[in-house]
Amino acid sequence: MNIQQRLAALRDLMQREHLGAFIFPSTDAHQSEYVADHWKGREWISGFNGSAGTAVVTLNSAALWTDSRYFLAAEEQLKGTEFQLMKLKIEGTPTIHEWIGEQLRESERPEVGIDGMVCSAAEVEELIKELRHHGGITLRTNLDPLKIIWKDRPAIPQNKIEEHPLDFSGESCASKIQRIRRALRQQHADGMLMSALDDIAWTLNLRGTDVHCTPVFVSYLLISTTTVTLYTDEAKLTPLIRGYLTKNDIKIDDYKNVKKGLQDYFEQTILLDPNETSYTLMKAAKRDVVRGCSPVPAMKIMKNETEIKGYRNAMLRDGVAMVKFLKWLEDVIQSCPAVLPTEMEIDKKLTELRASQPLNRGLSFDTIAGYGEHGAIVHYEATPETDIPLQPKGLLLLDSGGQYEDGTTDITRTIALGPLTDEEQHIYTLVLKGHIALARAIFPNGSSGTQLDVLARQFMWREGLNYLHGTGHGVGSYLSVHEGPHQFRMEWKPQPLLAGMTITNEPGIYLTGKFGVRIENTMLIVPADETNFFPLPDGERPRYLQLEPLTLCPIDKRPIVLSMLTDEERQWLNDYHKVVYERLSPLLTDKERMWLKEATTAI
Incomplete structure (x- = not known):
């Protein structure tokens, strides 16, 4: 049809x-x-x-x-x-x-x-x-x-569920459920229905392959003061997972029975998050409903030491894949400028390089490889109908990421393929200045991402330019590449920023019919370096935070208009590139190391 x-x-x-x-x-x-x-x-x-x-x-x-x-x-x-x-x-x-x-x-x-x-x-x-x-x-x-x-409608997936080991999660399923129950008591609820798939995966330390690029499985989770019931298709459960659920005192019921489970719920009160619970299931509840926010997202976005270590390790492997790709692309442009790969071909090459890395489980989202005017399409994805070959000039916008068992990555680089116009260089440098301004931010504990968003936009605003997407989003730990509720965004987002959160830094400018520029690193919120702080008596200073780049990959220096950068901005870029070289170079071949050395030399 x-x-x-x-x-x-x-x-x-x-x-x-x-x-x-x-x-x-x-x-x-x-x-x-x-x-x-x-x-x-x-x-x-x-x-x-x-x-x-x-x-x-x-x-x-x-x-x-x-x-x-x-x-x-x-x-x-x-x-x-x-x-x-x-x-x-x-x-x-x-x-x-x-x-x-x-x-x-x-x-x-x-x-x-x-x-x-x-x-x-x-x-x-x-x-x-x-x-x-x-x-x-x-x-x-x-x-x-x-x-x-919809006569040929695909069935609800029945892919097998997998355990996410404690070596990667850093906290047991039992500990998480205990924390959730404590949080529910604070909201005067005896239990809750969990509908969000990434929340369920995080809570149970399980993962799946039911959704493209997101390692979750279709299910519901009903928690009471004494029981936990997972509603999912029986075909998804291997003997190993059945044993795991039994060991953790988690009952199993069919996915289609969740409505009946709500109707049979025996406690006095149940928390249902109206933003996560479907209208049909909300109406099915027969007990006193506590309408409130699920406590799980606020727990999930706070990464523990094991998860942070996993991010660092995943970023190392992802950085290696990116360096191998960038060197390959540069070699191709220099050796065969008349016959360059297409957008889909470079997507395939980068996907293969990521897949060769240990613990890789695929992409975290479909790669955005937009050359020239396609780079101005914010979420462009090349198809056989739109696919075009690269040329040895202009800009390539490459937004990509990988799923690894120990972390999720998200990175954007805008790459010069040859000679650039003054306009392309100017726009690139404006975006870079915004990225660096946010990356250098020091802010009080509990600040909102909305309060910091202007840092990334200030330089382009002075020239009447803007972008309508957010500047940054949370990133899951081998989960969804978009994780909230914290964000950098113009619209008001009250969620406070706290140490231990991951968040991206990705300003951009898009000129329709011409080109687009975006530069993105995944960041970790950490306690601020207080070396240069004004001296105050003990106890009078609130806690301050800053952003540490987790992403390890050179930022293309070739499009930069150096006269537009301040000394502080140059220093930040040089310091970042020094870290990139120190951490990635031991993992590369001699030729790759030589390429990276040049790509990260100081400006």
């Missing part, structure tokens, strides 16, 4: 069900950012495959909302379909409920559908309120049209 045929089948069903519109979010039953193929309903109905977006279909129109990361990609993918692109945060773009209200203003069917199992309680409740405000439209949540019209 093509997109038009899918829309026709949906509308036939909507007619029978007396619905004026249907909403397809990007999430699964666990409110995941990246989802298994079974839940890619928004992609199936619209053709847009970005990780964020919402499609809405009425009986005679269709629209898709997404953010600035995907504007260019969405425009391309929606061509030839009925879908109108709605650009989030752009002036004049209606909200979903405003658009639906206008579309159904004269409708005899002021009822809208959404699958309550794949949309959080908080989102559905807000949508109910807004739709009621816009013309008294009602929302129906008990229909999943994809069960009927």
